[in-house]
Amino acid sequence: MTTVPVETDTAECGGRRQRKAARTRAGIEEAALRLFTEQGFDATTVEQIADAADIAPRTFFRYFPSKDAVLFGDLTGELEQMRLTLRKRSTQEHPMRSLTAAMLDAAERMEADREQHLLRAELLQSLENTGDYELHLLRQRWMRDVTELVTEHLGTDAATDPRPGAWSMTLVSCFGSAMHAWLVRTDGAPLRDLLTEVIDGTSRGLAEATEEFTAQ
Template sequence: MTEAPDPHHAAPPDRRRRRAQRTRAGIEAAALRLFREHGFEATTIAQIADAADIAPRTFFRYFPSKEAVLFGDPAWPAQMLRESISRRPADEHPMRSLAWALGELDDVMQEERAQHLLRCELLAEVDEVRYAQHIVSSNWMRELTALIAERLGADPHTDPRPQAWAMALAGTVSVSLQAWLARPEGPLPSALLAEVLHTTIDGLSETARGLPAPAPA
């Protein structure tokens, strides 16, 4: 068994991120395979580490629990989104910045398509972790809300926009990913996201038509 490099070890940022991403993907692939073969409850972290050819302590550098492997860790995509958003114009609308950042994940999504498919199948079958799934989804919503609030310079506790926009974006992303997984020869995730966003905008515009105009700030 080989010891995987510490993802926080000093190295050029791009190389360190790619190395950490490969290790994380390897852990996910091994865990999802074992969940499928032996069941979620019967699979141990020691077995996952052995299948991924890492030490058990390395597992915990990437995931706090095996539930986090099943659902995916929201902090990981949030970190990549944060890095992508930092390269966008400072005066750009935060939703546009997030949409562009999500579009940059096409390559990662394509590489891990099989894992995403297996994860969706397992989530539909594993009754024991329904509540944990809700917690992970809530954490992802908080991450998105925080990213939008930072970009706006707003307080999400008093300004409803960050949470409302995060909910809208999370919904369109979820629907886009479901369509992508169902259409193996179809468009890339970013193209589907753009399509869903445009149709959602049309629907929201129709919903708002005729409603009272918002009060001046």
């Protein structure tokens, strides 16, 4: 009789749980975005979202703290994916290169969900001032969290080292600009290609901007 190692069995169970959780989260997002579009964000309740996703309301709150959080997507999960990518990169590599690799990976993951991201953007725009305010808070949180990732990867102190914040701000802005173009354009340009183009142009511009001063 073949005995399955405990480690292997545990890993398989963990993998199944993660896949099930991912399916549940995706189902909640799909149901919520559909209801937001059909009847409006304000008119949609958590109970309605849970019913449409065929889950209990308490299950909804295991994945999202509020219906607003559904609208803005899974930032926590995306940050964890970026952290895993950074951990695989060499500590001898410049953190901006490592962060670029993590963002390009994120762009590839988002490519399959373009319609969902486009729907989110349209819904946020329809919320006018409230949407603008929430989006502002979202960007602040994203900047802070990415800075923490870079600081952790670099092994430095963000309170005294300005580099992680500056590098994160630069690349997060590049990602935001590329994503906006990706959602607006109709030529089918992949997000990864647009992001690569924006980062390349930005890096060359920064190099030229400092040439005169570093040469002295």
